[in-house]
Structures are given as structure tokens and as C-alpha cells.
Amino acid sequence: MDTSEHENFRDSIGTITEEGKRAWIFPKKPSGRYYDKRKLVSYVLLAFLFLSPFIKINGNQFLLFNVLERRFNIFGFPFWPQDFHLFVVSMIIGVVFITLFTVAFGRIFCGWICPQTIFMEMVFRRIEYWIDGDRNKQRKLDRQPWDAEKIRKRVLKWTIFLVISFLIANVFLAYLIGSDKLVGYITDGPLEHLNTLFPLIIFTAVFYFVFAWFREQVCIIACPYGRLQGVLLDTKSVVVAYDHKRGEGTNGRKSFRKNEDREALGHGDCIDCLQCVHVCPTGIDIRNGTQLECVNCTACIDECDHIMESINLPKGLIRYASEEEIEKKVPFKLTARMKGYMAVLFILMGLLTGMLFLRNDVEANVLRLPGQLYEHKEDNVISNVFTYKLVNKTTRDIENVRLKLMSHKGHLKLVATSESFVVPGQGIAEGTLFIEINNALLSGDRNKIKIGVYKGEELIETTTANFLGPRNFN
DSSP, X not given: OOHHHHTGGGGSOTTBOTTSOBOOOOOOOOOSHHHHHHHHHHHHHHHHHHHGGGOEETTEESEEEETTTTEEEETTEEEOGGGHHHHHHHHHHHHHHHHHHHHHHTTHHHHHTOHHHHHIIIIIHHHHHHHHOSHHHHHHHHHSOXXXXXXXXXHXXXXXXXXXXXXXXXXXXXXXXXXXXXXXXHHHOGGGGHHHHHHHHHHHHHHHHIIIIITTHIIIIIOGGGGGHHHHOOTTSOEEEEOHHHHHBTTOOOOOOTTOOHHHHTBOSOOOOOHHHHTOTTOOOGGGOSOTTOOOOOHHHHHHHHHHHHTTOOSOSEEEEOHHHHHHOOOOOOOHHHHHHHHHHHHHHXXXXXXXXXXXXXXXXXXXXXXXXXXXXXXXXXXXXXXXXXXXXXXXXXXXXXXXXXXXXXXXXXXXXOSSEEEOTTOEEEEEEEEEEEGGGOOSSEEEEEEEEEETTEEEEEXXXXXXXXXXXX
């Protein structure tokens, strides 16, 4: 076969017809050892997804991504705007981790961990199998006129899809605004919080559109991660692959015939049953090689193993393998590229760990009051006025907090409050203070001073500020 003809399948995607219309996919219901493992992983991850907003660690929501208030909780650790650098490092670690796994194991993330795949294949698709039946029954129902049976099944399925989409939207909202606030809104009634109800309806509509209609197109068209395959994968990456050496033989594929010596005739082990194509949720033929649409879901592996077992041929015609393993029988090993990614990952994780250990529960910020210069008082004392802001990153109140001048001998006086005060949990304490220092202790017109934040006698944070004084002309 001419190479250009063999590769022309790459000129289009399996979900679009030659006329440019949507080709609806009716995949066969998968089964097998990999599918059973994927179900186990998927339901654990679904439980994690639905429970995470309602789990508290030291009063902090386990996962929170409150973009509007710029508050984030990662595994119970609260991140404030002042901790944005920690959040950025965490996100970079996530990107490097996924990149490393893509280089080593292809789109294993898509097939096993991606929420889109989990919801589509383990929730919505299984409901569809329950209501509409397997592949052939779904195809028949699709061609069937809108009689009572089709209307009943469509209304039932779409209603369940809508309810699940609404449930997912609520959980998604809990990640954004916090589970406590969401439960409060539900208790108060939706009409009391219309500004939250409308986004909830929009989220529900988006999820319903994705899982009821757009479906696999998200992975093929919308998701940028699939495009990274062409950059990240190489001949040493382990992917879901068809062993064309074994499958094609010397004389190509041929349908199975009982008691036939396929090896003597030069035929490969592939009997061209098309079951790997029928079970694929993105409608591709894995025998054409690595493709953009493949999400490494392993459905074709299970189906092919079942066929091989039924005709007494070795399993593994389709399996996790690299191109080098199939072509040269080279086993998987870490490449210099993978080791480089691992080194970067370990360095970033070490950096994040160190930054987390050095992170304080209180963030202090002291700034000179804008537009104010120094004041020269009696006995050659120079006075500056400052504003202070203390951010409590914990859920508990921090009591008996005091501010002390550490770098110079002088006086620090708070305005309109006592010497000690309380910083509320996950809150802010702010106000104005005066600092007075004898001019003899200053070195020029701009002096860096150090201020300590104490809880009782315990130093919990330090900060610096610029103190203005008279210019020294000596």
C-alpha cells in the first residue's frame, strides 16, 4: 500500500464525516481486566472529587479555589494572595509531573485520571448502556422514528443527565465559594441568592452540553493536552499500541478460519474483526498507530485480548508498549529526557517543601502612611506614622498580639487600640501606628527598621519598613 494512502486517515478525525458533519459514535460496552481496574480507580477518584470540598483539616476546606476572594486551600493548606508564589510553584509541579508521565507513558492521564473521561465513560456512558442498551441497540434506536419507546428512553436519559450535571455544578461551586457557604445558600433557598443561582444554572448547562452532546469532542477538539502528544511523545514512550509486526505478518490480516495454519500462510494474528474499532470511545482504529484522538483508555486492549483468547492465540496483540519495543524488542527504560524531567520535579518539590516549612501563620506588612514626612519632636526625637496589616492564615484567632521595634531603640505606639490585640482566624487586623526614634540613632534620611510581631512573648513574624529622618549634610 502506498504510504500516502496508508496515512490519509490522519487528514481527518473519526467523529467528522467527509461532508463535515458530526459522526455520532456508539462504542461497544467495554469489559475486561483493564476496564475493571479503571472502574476501581474512577470510583475512588469520583469519591475524592465529591468529598474533598466537605473535608476539613484544622478547619480548612481540603481543596478550595476561591478565585474571586483570592483564597486557595491545597490539601488543607490555606494559600492567601501573599502566598501566590507557593501556589504558582505547586501548579508548575503539577505541569512537570503530567509532562513526565506523558513522555514516559503517553496519555495515561487521559484514560485513567482525567475527570472528563471518568465522568463520560464511568457515569454518563454507563447510564446510556443501562437505558439504551449496547452498541447495536443504540444504533437501532438512533435510526428508529420518534415513537413512544424512543421518546421514553430519550426523556429518561436526558433527565438523569440533567440531574447529574446539576449535582456536578453544585460540587464545582463548592470548590469555588466554599462548601459551608454553598450549604448555607441551599438552606436559605435559591431565591435568596440569585447572584449564585445564575452561575449555577450556567455551570449545569455547560456540563450537560459537554456530557450529553459534545462528549468525546472535548478530548479531540477542545483539550490542548492532546496536542502536546506530538511534542512530548517519542519512540520510547509507552502507549496503547498495536503490535503490527505480529498482527500483520508477511501477508497481512485475514479473517479467522478454524484449523487454519495462519503462520504457515504468512498471515498475522489480527483477524480483522474490528472489535477494537467498535469499542473505541473516540472512533479510531488503533491499528493505524498512535493518533491524536486516542486517550489510552485500554478498551481496545481488553477487547482484543478477549478475541485472542477465544481463538487460542496469545494475548497482547494490542498492549501498553513503545514503538521501540514493537520494532526492536527493546524493553522500557528511563531516558536522559525522562531523568531530566524527574530532576526538575524533585528540585521543585524540594523547593516547595522548604518554602512551606518557612511559611508563617501570620503575614505582616508595615508601610509608611502615603504623603506623610517625618515629624521633629522635643529632645531631638523623630516620629513617623505607619499603617500595619496582619493576615492570619489559620482558622483560629491569634490573641495577645503585639508589635515591637527590634532594630532601633525607640517607641512604637498603636493608634486607637491597646498595646495587644487579636487577629481573627482567616482574617485581617489593620490600623495605624507611630514610631519614635532619637535622631542620634539614625543614619541619614532613610533608615531600614525591623518590626517584630509577638504572640505574648513568642516572636511569630518579622517585617521591615523605611523610616525617614533629617538629611545628614556632614
